Amino acid sequence: xxxxxxxxxxxxxxxxxxxxxxxxxxxxxxxxxxxxxxxxxxxxxxxxxxxxxxxxxxxxxxxxxxxxxxxxxxxxxxxxxxxxxxxxxxxxxxxxxxxxxxxxxxxxxxxxxxxxxxxxxxxxxxxxxxxxxxxxxxxxxxxxxxxxxxxxxxxxxxxxxxxxxxxxxxxxxxxxxxxxxxxxxxxxxxxxxxxxxxxxxxxxxxxxxxxxxxxxxxxxxxxxxxxxxxxxxxxxxxxxxxxxxxxxxxxxxxxxxxxxxxxxxxxxxxxxxxxxxxxxxxxxxxxxxxxxxxxxxxxx
Amino acid sequence: xxxxxxxxxxxxxxxxxxxxxxxxxxxxxxxxxxxxxxxxxxxxxxxxxxxxxxxxxxxxxxxxxxxxxxxxxxxxxxxxxxxxxxxxxxxxxxxxxxxxxxxxxxxxxxxxxxxxxxxxxxxxxxxxxxxxxxxxxxxxxxxxxxxxxxxxxxxxxxxxxxxxxxxxxxxxxxxxxxxxxxxxxxxxxxxxxxxxxxxxxxxxxxxxxxxxxxxxxxxxxxxxxxxxxxxxxxxxxxxxxxxxxxxxxxxxxxxxxxxxxxxxxxxxxxxxxxxxxxxxxxxxxxxxxxxxxxxxxxxx
Numbered sequence: 333x334x335x336x337x338x339x340x341x342x343x344x345x346x347x348x349x350x351x352x353x354x355x356x357x358x359x360x361x362x363x364x365x366x367x368x369x370x371x372x373x374x375x376x377x378x379x380x381x382x383x384x385x386x387x388x389x390x391x392x393x394x395x396x397x398x399x400x401x402x403x404x405x406x407x408x409x410x411x412x413x414x415x416x417x418x419x420x421x422x423x424x425x426x427x428x429x430x431x432x433x434x435x436x437x438x439x440x441x442x443x444x445x446x447x448x449x450x451x452x453x454x455x456x457x458x459x460x461x462x463x464x465x466x467x468x469x470x471x472x473x474x475x476x477x478x479x480x481x482x483x484x485x486x487x488x489x490x491x492x493x494x495x496x497x498x499x500x501x502x503x504x505x506x507x508x509x510x511x512x513x514x515x516x517x518x519x520x521x522x523x524x525x526x527x528x529x530x531x532x533x534x535x536x537x538x539x540x541x542x543x544x545x546x547x548x549x550x551x552x553x554x555x556x557x558x559x560x561x562x563x564x565x566x567x568x569x570x571x572x573x574x575x576x577x578x579x580x581x582x583x584x585x586x587x588x589x590x591x592x593x594x595x596x597x598x599x600x601x602x603x604x605x606x607x608x609x610x611x612x613x614x615x616x617x618x619x620x621x622x623x624x625x626x627x628x629x630x631x632x
Numbered sequence: 633x634x635x636x637x638x639x640x641x642x643x644x645x646x647x648x649x650x651x652x653x654x655x656x657x658x659x660x661x662x663x664x665x666x667x668x669x670x671x672x673x674x675x676x677x678x679x680x681x682x683x684x685x686x687x688x689x690x691x692x693x694x695x696x697x698x699x700x701x702x703x704x705x706x707x708x709x710x711x712x713x714x715x716x717x718x719x720x721x722x723x724x725x726x727x728x729x730x731x732x733x734x735x736x737x738x739x740x741x742x743x744x745x746x747x748x749x750x751x752x753x754x755x756x757x758x759x760x761x762x763x764x765x766x767x768x769x770x771x772x773x774x775x776x777x778x779x780x781x782x783x784x785x786x787x788x789x790x791x792x793x794x795x796x797x798x799x800x801x802x803x804x805x806x807x808x809x810x811x812x813x814x815x816x817x818x819x820x821x822x823x824x825x826x827x828x829x830x831x832x833x834x835x836x837x838x839x840x841x842x843x844x845x846x847x848x849x850x851x852x853x854x855x856x857x858x859x860x861x862x863x864x865x866x867x868x869x870x871x872x873x874x875x876x877x878x879x880x881x882x883x884x885x886x887x888x889x890x891x892x893x894x895x896x897x898x899x900x901x902x903x904x905x906x907x908x909x910x911x912x913x914x915x916x917x918x919x920x921x922x923x924x925x926x927x928x929x930x931x932x
Contacts, residue, residue, distance in 0.1 A: 420814060514720060516837070518857035537816070538838040539852065548929055552839065552850035557818035589932045629848055630930065632889045 333472075334373040335578040337364045338439045338464050339454025339567070341378045341402065345414040345428075346606065348421065350560050356607035357388050359411065360454035360477070363564030366611040367571025367598035368452075369395040370619050371579040375445045377401030377464070379437045381408035391612065400442045408433035421559050422536055441467040450578040452570055453497070455479050458489035465496055473583045475499035475532070475574060477566070483509045495527035498583070501570055503534045516541065517548075530588065532573070534566055542585075542592060549589050554600030554626050561606045565599045568611060572598030572619075593630075597622045633772075634673040635878040637664045638739045638764050639754025639867070641678045641702065645714035645728075646906060648721070650860050656907035657688050659711065660754035660777070663864030666911040667871025667898035668752075669695035670919050671879040675745045677701030677764070679737045681708035691912065700742045708733035721859050722836055741767040750878040752870055753797070755779050758789035765796055773883045775799035775832070775874060777866070783809045795827035798883075801870055803834045816841065817848075830888065832873070834866055840892060842885075849889050854900030854926050861906045865899045868911060872898030872919075893930075897922045 337360075344358030361378045368374045374397045382404065389399055411434035414427040439460065447469045453461040453476040461476055474497045482490050483506060490510075494500055500523065508514055511522035516533060520543040523531045531543040537559075539552040573588075573595035580587055597619055604610045637660075644658030661678045668674045674697045682704065689699055711734035714727040739760065747769045753761040753776040761776055774797045782790050783806060790810075794800055800823065808814055811822035816833060820843040823831045831843040837859075839852040873888075873895035880887055897919055904910045 515857050515859060517855045521857065535838065538835065539850075541852075541855075548855055550839075550852035550855070550929055552841075552852065555817040555841075555848055555850070557815050557821065559815060593932060627932065629850055630932065632893060632927065632930065 333449045333578045333581045334375055335368050335450035335452060335574050336375040336377065336441070336445055336448035336468070336471075337361045337368070337452045337454060337571075338377040338401075338441070338461075339364060339452075339456065340411050340434050340437075341380050341384065342411040342413055342434070344563060344607065345412070346561055346563055347416040348561050349417070349419050351606070353561070353606040355412075358413065358563060358607060360564075360567045362392070362608060363567035363602065363611070364452060364454060364571035364574070365392060365397045366395060366608045367568035367595075367602065368575030368578070369397055370572070370598065370614070370616055371575035371594070373398065374575070375401060375448055377439045377441055377445065379403045379405060379433045381405055381410040381433045384410045395612070398445075401440070401445055403440070405433040415563070417562060421562055424562075439464050439467075449473070449581070450574055451475070452574050453477065454567060454570075458482055458486050458493040462489065462493055462496065473498050473577060475501055475570065477501045477570060478506060480506055480509055491526060494523075497528055499530040499532060500528045501532040501534065501566070503536070503566065507531075507533050520548075530585075532592070534569060536562070536565065540569070540592060540596070542588060544585055547585055549585075549592070551592050551596055551630060554596050554622065555629060556600050556604060559603045562603050564608070565603050568602035569595040569599040572596070593626055594619070594623060597626055633749045633878045633881045634675055635668050635750040635752060635874050636675040636677065636741070636745055636748035636768070636771075637661045637668070637752045637754060637871075638677040638741070638761075639664060639752075639756065640711050640734050640737075641680050641684065642711040642713055642734070644863060644907065645712070646861055646863055647716040648861050649717070649719050651906070653861070653906040655712075658713065658863060658907060660864075660867045662692070662908060663867035663902065663911070664752060664754060664871035664874070665692060665697045666695060666908045667868040667895075667902065668875030668878070669697055670872070670898065670914070670916050671875035671894070673698065674875070675701060675748055677739045677741055677745065679703045679705060679733045681705055681710040681733045684710045695912070701740070701745055703740070705733040715863070717862060721862055724862075739764050739767075749773070749881070750874055751775070752874050753777065754867060754870075758782055758786050758793040762789065762793055762796065773798050773877060775801055775870065777801045777870060778806060780806055780809055791826060794823075797828055799830040799832060800828045801832040801834065801866070803836070803866065807831075807833050830885075832892070834869060836862070836865065840869070840896070842888060842892060844885055847885050849885075849892070851892055851896055851930060854896050854922065855929060856900050856904060859903045862903050864908070865903050868902035869895040869899040871895070893926055894919070894923060897926055
């Protein structure tokens with residue numbers, strides 16, 4: 333089965349202790365699409381400006397990503413983001429944000445995309461995310477991402493959204509902020525009571541939790557000693573998770589655990605180079621090799 | 633088989649966001665002994681002053697802890713430590729340290745303890761830890777703990793010790809300090825090359841890693857929403873780990889993984905109350921119930 337992602341496509345300028353990249357391809361939908369493309373066909377709804385290179389579109393298409401839903405705004409400019417990672421590779425400062433065409437993004441889901449069974453609502457305003465749900469036809473499994481900004485300024489809309497999705501994906505700080513609880517186990521359980529069937533709580537280098545009404549589950553991160561650029565780690569985790577689920581068409585909790593392990597693997601590949609470079613050049617065999625290695629790493 | 637611990641017995645005064653305890657029973661050997669006593673007979677080498685209550689000694693004996701190696705210094709005072717945990721329960725400030733009799737502790741291993749097959753060298757100067765190794769007869773499995781102070785002021789002695797033990801146990805900051813590497817995977821692998829067969833790297837609420845020349849392994853922490861007092865979490869992890877290994881007499885890597893899960897369980901019990909209260913009142917059936925639950929939590 334295929335998966336639909338609605339989110340940003342961007343140019344990122346990134347400084348890390350390992351180097352710097354100017355105007356590299358980024359954005360939540362991009363990272364998600366590259367990661368998910370290792371497992372299944374991906375459909376993308378996003379927006380770019382006229383400055384976005386045809387080559388970058390073609391590279392996505394080559395990986396089986398259908399870009400029919402990517403609007404190119406005449407005379408518009410693509411979303412630009414610039415940030416810097418500190419020495420610990422976990423702390424990030426935003427240096428500059430130019431929303432450009434993404435600032436007024438009103439996602440329009442093409443008719444041919446409306447019955448896609450798996451849907452990922454990448455980080456965006458919960459009102460915008462809800463507008464996507466209004467356009468699709470009963471997807472089998474919907475997961476939404478969010479961020480501190482929306483928890484702060486659109487809390488009510490976010491709580492409404494949480495009752496309409498199957499899963500929500502957040503990082504540790506977002507879970508603490510949304511729940512008001514510092515302890516991550518208590519925080520995850522509180523977010524679960526807000527409506528979704530599953531809560532995926534990401535902890536960066538410390539792995540991730542799954543909370544459901546039936547089981548709780550934890551995975552560490554993949555043990556990579558080689559973190560070059562953490563940008564897109566969350567979206568490439570989500571891409572591996574949703575891509576694997578969609579490829580199997582199975583949304584049991586047991587399969588979600590395996591999907592989390594695949595998400596962990598795609599995130600680990602992503603952080604080993606700048607931009608989407610590592611995900612783009614990686615083959616499925618490498619994904620499977622890491623998955624097998626990761627299973628050893630977590631099996632008692 | 634039995635396990636020998638050499639470390640401190642102390643009075644702790646602890647402030648946490650959940651309350652305060654004055655002069656509670658603490659110390660590395662105490663936490664270790666209570667945790668290990670759920671699995672096997674424990675032998676203890678330590679030192680206290682005349683002010684140490686007989687009742688606290690009797691409570692340890694009731695759990696099968698042999699205190700023949702605990703020296704009571706006439707006219708001396710027991711080690712006292714005082715600390716405060718901040719709201720995140722991970723950051724700790726030391727308010728006061730009075731080493732008292734522990735300041736001049738020269739461990740003397742009683743003759744009857746010298747052939748104990750499992751040995752835990754709790755945090756202490758590596759020269760003092762080495763002096764214990766000089767007194768014992770070829771133990772089957774020796775693990776040492778350490779801390780930032782010794783990495784700083786007795787680095788050479790610590791490196792010498794690492795070539796004489798089977799395992800070293802450190803937390804994330806200690807691993808970074810000892811290796812000079814920020815990335816914990818790289819740090820753990822570097823410490824492994826310093827000599828021990830296994831490196832146990834503790835990450836508090838984020839679980840723990842095992843590094844060996846054959847396998848790497850990771851476990852999350854037990855998912856407790858109820859952290860009352862983290863004091864002794866590391867030593868009660870070590871106690872569960874070594875106690876389980878000693879009880880089975882099996883030091884294969886597969887059994888070490890199970891031992892890490894038992895250590896995770898005893899640490900989780902410990903942090904749910906002040907001092908050793910929770911470990912003391914807990915029964916083996918509760919340890920096994922949590923172990924089974926934890927296995928579910930980490931099994932794909």
